Amino acid sequence: MSDEVVIEARGLSKAYGRRWAADTLDLQVRRGEIYGFLGPNGAGKSTTIRLLLGLVRPTAGECFVLGHSVQGERLSALQHVGALVEEPVFYEHLSGRKNLELFAALSGGADSQRIVQVLDQVGLLERQHDKVRAYSHGMKQRLGIAQALLPAPSLLILDEPSSGLDPEGMREVRELVRRLGSQEGMTVFLSSHLLHEVEQVCTHVGLIREGRLVANGAVGELLVRDSRAAMVMVEDARLAARLLEEEGQVTVTAVEDGRVRFAAEPGRFAELNEMLVRHGVRVSAFIPEQTTLEDFYLEALDAEGHG
Amino acid sequence: MRLLTALKWELVKLFWRPSAYIGYVVILVVVPLVAAGAKHIERHSAGGPLRRGLGDDFVVAGNIVNGPLLAYVVLGPSLIMLLPVLATIVSSSQVAGERYTGVLRMLLVRPVSRTTVLLSKFIVSALHAATLALVLGGVSFGLGYVLWGGGNLAIPEPPFREFTGVEVYQRLGLAYALAGCGLVAMSSIALLFSVLVRNPAAAAGMAVAFLLLSAIAEGVFQELDWHAAIPYLINHHIVAFRQATEVTIPTREVVHSLLALGLYTVIPFLIGLVVFERKDVLC
Numbered sequence: 007m008s009d010e011v012v013i014e015a016r017g018l019s020k021a022y023g024r025r026w027a028a029d030t031l032d033l034q035v036r037r038g039e040i041y042g043f044l045g046p047n048g049a050g051k052s053t054t055i056r057l058l059l060g061l062v063r064p065t066a067g068e069c070f071v072l073g074h075s076v077q078g079e080r081l082s083a084l085q086h087v088g089a090l091v092e093e094p095v096f097y098e099h100l101s102g103r104k105n106l107e108l109f110a111a112l113s114g115g116a117d118s119q120r121i122v123q124v125l126d127q128v129g130l131l132e133r134q135h136d137k138v139r140a141y142s143h144g145m146k147q148r149l150g151i152a153q154a155l156l157p158a159p160s161l162l163i164l165d166e167p168s169s170g171l172d173p174e175g176m177r178e179v180r181e182l183v184r185r186l187g188s189q190e191g192m193t194v195f196l197s198s199h200l201l202h203e204v205e206q207v208c209t210h211v212g213l214i215r216e217g218r219l220v221a222n223g224a225v226g227e228l229l230v231r232d233s234r235a236a237m238v239m240v241e242d243a244r245l246a247a248r249l250l251e252e253e254g255q256v257t258v259t260a261v262e263d264g265r266v267r268f269a270a271e272p273g274r275f276a277e278l279n280e281m282l283v284r285h286g287v288r289v290s291a292f293i294p295e296q297t298t299l300e301d302f303y304l305e306a307l308d309a310e311g312h313g
Numbered sequence: 314m315r316l317l318t319a320l321k322w323e324l325v326k327l328f329w330r331p332s333a334y335i336g337y338v339v340i341l342v343v344v345p346l347v348a349a350g351a352k353h354i355e356r357h358s359a360g361g362p363l364r365r366g367l368g369d370d371f372v373v374a375g376n377i378v379n380g381p382l383l384a385y386v387v388l389g390p391s392l393i394m395l396l397p398v399l400a401t402i403v404s405s406s407q408v409a410g411e412r413y414t415g416v417l418r419m420l421l422v423r424p425v426s427r428t429t430v431l432l433s434k435f436i437v438s439a440l441h442a443a444t445l446a447l448v449l450g451g452v453s454f455g456l457g458y459v460l461w462g463g464g465n466l467a468i469p470e471p472p473f474r475e476f477t478g479v480e481v482y483q484r485l486g487l488a489y490a491l492a493g494c495g496l497v498a499m500s501s502i503a504l505l506f507s508v509l510v511r512n513p514a515a516a517a518g519m520a521v522a523f524l525l526l527s528a529i530a531e532g533v534f535q536e537l538d539w540h541a542a543i544p545y546l547i548n549h550h551i552v553a554f555r556q557a558t559e560v561t562i563p564t565r566e567v568v569h570s571l572l573a574l575g576l577y578t579v580i581p582f583l584i585g586l587v588v589f590e591r592k593d594v595l596c
Binding site: 056059060061062063080081082084085087089091092093094095096097099100104108109111112113114115153 | 315318319321322325326329330331414415416418419420421422423424425426591593594595
C-alpha cells in the first residue's frame with residue numbers, strides 16, 4: 007500500500023437541524039486500502055459517503071477525493087471514482103445495457119467492450135437486453151456494481167454492496183472486491199453491516215457512531231487485544247485451571263464447562279499440555295484465541311456508551 | 314460535448330417512456346372530435362356559431378370551414394388549459410420524478426455538472442412542449458385539409474377579416490409560434506416546481522395552479538381597473554397567439570409578449586438552477 011491519500015476528510019460535519027449526521031470527521035484512506043466503514047443504523051455512514059461524493063453539502067469542514075476538493079472541484083474529484091450509494095435505482099423502462107450506456111456517457115464514455123466486460127464481471131451478460139423492471143433485487147444490485155465499475159475507477163465507493171444478495175452473490179461480491187483491491191490495485195471504500203464480510207475483505211476499518219469516528223485503523227492492529235490469549239478444552243476444567251495457575255504459572259481468565267481460558271505464549275502449549283496430562287487431565291485441544299471484528303465492534307460501541 | 318451527450322440521453326429517456334406520448338395521443342383524440350363537431354354544425358346548422366359570429370352583415374356562400382380555420386379554431390380552447398397541462402406532465406417529472414425514484418443520485422455521482430444535467434432536462438422539456446404546438450397545428454390543419462380542403466382563412470369574429478394566399482400560412486405560423494413559446498414558458502415553470510418538490514404530481518399541480526391563479530388575477534385586475542398589472546401575468550401572454558390574426562398584427566404587443574414569455578422561461582430556469590446546484594440529494 008502506498009502513502010498516497012485518496013480520501014481525506016478534515017473536520018467534516020453535516021447537521022440536519024440539531025442532529026449532527028457527521029460530526030468533525032477526520033479520516034484518511036490511502037491508495038490500495040480496502041476500507042470498511044462500520045456503524046449502527048443512523049450512525050452517519052451513508053451521510054459520510056454522500057458528502058464524499060458531493061451529493062450533500064457539508065455544514066463545516068471539507069473533504070478531498072483523489073487530491074481534489076469535493077466542494078470546489080467536484081468534477082475532477084469524481085473523474086476516476088465509481089460509486090454505488092444505497093439501493094441502486096435505474097430507468098426501469100430501459101434495458102440493463104442501455105442504462106449502463108447512459109451512465110457511461112455521463113462518465114466520459116465507455117466503449118462497448120468495457121460495458122460487456124463489466125456485465126460479464128457481475129454475471130448479467132445474458133440478461134443485458136432485458137428491461138430493468140424485469141430484474142430481481144439481486145440483479146439490480148449487481149447492475150449497480152457494474153455501473154460503478156464502468157469508468158475503470160481508481161477509487162470504488164460502495165454503500166452496502168451485498169444488500170439483497172443471496173449467500174452465493176455475497177461471496178461473489180467479496181471475491182470481486184478482494185480481487186479489485188489486490189490484483190487491480192483499486193482503493194475500495196465500503197460500508198457494510200456484515201462484520202464477518204468486512205473482516206474477510208477489508209484491510210482497514212473505521213467505526214462511526216452518532217456521526218463521530220470512534221475507531222480507525224488497520225484491521226490487524228485493531229483486533230490485537232492480547233496475542234497470548236488462548237483456550238484449552240479439557241474434561242475437568244476446574245482441575246485444569248488450578249494446575250495451570252499453580253504449576254504452569256499462567257493467568258487463568260475464565261473457567262467454563264469443558265474449557266479454560268488463559269494467557270500464555272503459544273510456544274508454551276506443549277509444556278502445559280504435558281503438565282496437564284501428567285496430572286491426569288484429559289486434554290482435547292489448545293486453541294490460540296483472536297478477537298473478532300464483531301467483538302471489537304461491540305466493545306467499541308459499549309465503550310462509547312451505545313445501548 | 315458533455316451537454317450534447319446529456320441532451321442525447323435525456324431525449325432517449327424521454328421518448329422511450331410511454332408517458333411522453335400522452336400529449337400527442339390527447340391531441341390525436343381531441344382534434345378529430347373538434348373537427349367532427351365543426352362538420353356536424355356546418356352541415357346541420359347552417360354553419361352554426363361559426364357563421365353566427367358574422368352576424369347579419371354578411372351573406373356567406375360556400376364553405377368557410379376548412380383546414381386553416383380548423384387549425385385556428387382548435388388553438389383557442391387547447392391553449393387555455395389543455396396544452397399547458399400536457400406540457401407540464403413531462404417537465405414536472407424531470408427532476409422530481411428522478412429524485413422520487415432515487416435515480417437522480419445515480420446520475421449525480423458521475424463527473425457531470427448539475428448545470429449540465431438541469432440544462433439538458435430543460436432543453437428536452439422545452440422541445441417536448443414546442444412539439445405539442447407543432448403536432449396540434451399539423452394534425453388540425455392536415456385533418457381539416459383532408460375533410461374540407463385548403464383555401465383562405467376567414468376569421469368569423471368581429472371585426473371580420475380574411476387572409477388569403479401565403480398570408481394564411483404566415484398568420485397561422487405566427488399563431489402557433491406564439492403558442493409554442495407559451496407552452497415552453499409553462500414547461501419551464503413546471504421544471505422549477507420539479508426542482509423544488511419531491512413529488513412530480515405535486516410539481517405538475519403547482520404549475521397548473523400557477524396558470525389558474527394568473528387567470529383569476531387577470532379577471533380581478535380587470536374588475537379593479539388595475540390594467541397596468543395585467544401585462545405581467547403569464548395568462549395574458551399565453552393567449553398572445555390571437556394577435557397573429559388581428560387585421561394588422563400589433564407588432565409591439567407581439568414583441569412584448571415574446572419578451573414576457575422569454576422572461577417566464579428564463580427566470581424560472583435560473584431560479585431552479587440556483588436551487589438545484591445547492592440542494593442536498595437525500596433520496
